[in-house]
Amino acid sequence: MSGSLWLKPPGTENPLPAIPRPRREGTVTPAVPGTPSPAGDGLAADPLDALVERLDPFVAVAVHPDEIAALLESDGMTDDHIRLTYGRDDSFALAEDLYARVERRHPAPEAPRGGPWHTGLAGCLLRGLVFALPGLAYVLAAPFLAAEQGRFGLPGGTVPLLGGAVTGWVWNQTLSHRAYTWLGLGDRPAAARALLTGAPAGALAGTAVAFATAAPGETPAALFAAGQSLYLAAATVLLVLGRERALLCALLPLAGAVPAFRWDLPDLLRAALLLTSLTAGVAFAALVLRPGVRRGAAGRGGPPRAASLPYGLFGLGSGLLVLHAGVGDTLVSGAGAVIALTLSMGPAEWLLHRFRGESLTRLRTLTTAREFRRAVTGTLVLCLGGYLTVLFALTVAATLAWPGAPWPTPARLITLLLLGTVLWLGLLLQAFGAVLSAAAVCLLAAAAQTADPAAGPVAAGGAAAVLALLTCVLLVRPTTHRL
Known part of the structure; x- marks a missing residue:
């Protein structure tokens, strides 16, 4: 898993529209409710009628009064102004x-549906593939990583590998968000500049942690962890800037690990395949970072x-949970x-985009908040159920494809599906800005599993x-999707 699982936001934002103001000549004395307006000023006798006329297009498509209240407050209408001008207690x-005064007039959804939240399935599947292919590097490097004595009940060389990987996940998840934020502002050179300075720093941090945690005899594992940190930095650059195909090409040499499942490959060939893939990934990343080299590319504060x-905290929590999932009854079952x-x-990323697109469609077509809540809840259940079905099918496929792999026990399968639920819902909350809540839950679950590995099912559940x-409370509100 690379450090850039953060879901990309759409390239353009949809802020609250400004309240249109009627153009009129001269200075007009504000009207007081219940008093006639001066002759010839062109205003309605009741100021509320004029406000209804001005806000009619927005109010007609609102599915809840809170949306209208948010618009009024964003325009600077205070409660005192509302009481004086319109005779109502507050914005709500x-x-x-x-x-209540404006009839609902929701436009029909466009056909075919499109937009930034309707992404192609092929692109998301490609991202899933490039997330998984780096695992073949461990198969190629297995003879080099073996150490005589392990620590904490883990095989030799595991500690520096885990230290470097977790450091990379945290750093690159944080870096990805910052770069995506620049992209959302329409400044691609600034995003490239952020990656140009942040990615090498992340690689150095992962390398330093790997060597600092390596015990005597674990130097080969620390060297592999350094290469792993360099790969994570390059992969983050390519994924954030939308160069998944270039990353796939860089990972193709790792396909040479497939024969290693059944036959012993020469050490020289194993090392050559690893170095070729790493070199290609770094070279491709360097090529796409050229816009960030230009002077003044990130001149603004950002x-x-x-x-x-x-x-980054969410990357830490989710990464630790995945690592715990890899600790199975046997190495094969965990892998x-x-x-x-x-x-x-x-598929998880595609379903996240699908949920977002469906919820926006429901926002345009449904007329009441109750209908919207029911529709969004149904879409959420379908998308989560679809993801868990895919995860179950992939688990079965991995078991059948791996030589000698035992079938997962019902308890491990249930735990894996619960962990998939945690990851998918966490990514969904992250996409709607509730990343701190998702990070806190994932970190607590990971801490519970670290303290007591037997508590995995309870922690995941x-x-x-x-x-x-949290998802149901947040996402059934129409304002969450519109804002």
């Missing part, structure tokens, strides 16, 4: 009155760096779970329940 009372930190989870990230509750 005025919004309810406007909502978004605050602290805003990207919760995304099969990780393969299924990483491959499922492609509790995290899934909490995230499901």
Whole structure:
């Protein structure tokens, strides 16, 4: 899994529309409710009628009065102004009155549907593939990573590998969010500049952690972890800038690991395949970063760096949960779970986009908040159910394809599906800006599993329940989708 699983936002934002103002000549004394307006000023006797006329296009498509209240507040209407001008207590009372006066007129959905939240399935499947292919590097490097003595009940060389990987996930998830934010602002050179400075720093951080945690005899594993950190940095650059095909080409040499499942390959060939793939990935990343080299590419201050930190924490929590899923009764069963989870990230991303697109369509076509809640809840259940079905199918396929792999026990299968629920709902909340809540839940679940590995099913089930509750509370509100 690379560090850039963060769901890309649409390239353009949809802010609240400005309240249109009538153009009139001269200075007009504000009208007071219940008093006639001066002759010839062109205003209605009741100021509320004029407001209804001006806001009619927006109010007609609102599915809840809260949307109208948000528009009024964004325009600077205070409660004192509303009481003086319109005779209502506050913006919510005025919004309810406007909502009741205007008939719902939702435009029909466009056909065929399109837009930034309707992405192609092929592109998402490609991303899932490039998330999973790096796992073949461990198959090629297995003879080099073996150490005489392990620690913490893990095989030798595992600690520096995990230290470098987790550091890379946290750093690159944070970096991805910052670069995507620049892309959302329409400044691709600035995004490239952020990646140009951040990706090498992440590679150095992962390398430093790997060597710092390596024990005597684990130097080969630390060297592999350094290459892994360099790959994660290059992969982050290519995925954020939309160069998945280039990354796939760089990973193709790793397909040479397939014969290694049955036959012993020469060490020289194993090393050559690993170095070829790593070199190609770094070279492709360097090529796409050329816009960031231009002077002044990121001259503006840009978004605050602290805003990207919760995304790094979510990367830490989700990464640790995936690592726990890889600790199975046997190495093979654990590897099969990780393969299924990483491959499922492609369909997961497509279903996230599908949910977002469907919810926006329902926002345009439904007339009441109750209908919207029911429709969004149904879409959420279908998308989550679809993802879990894909995850189950991939688990079965990985078990059948891996020579000698045992079938997962019902308890491990249920835990894997619960973990898939946690990851998908966490990514969904992250896409709607509730990343801090998702990160906190994932980190607590990962901490519980670290403290007591036997608590995996309970931790995953509790995290899934909490995230499901947070999702239902947040996403049934129409304002969440419109804003």
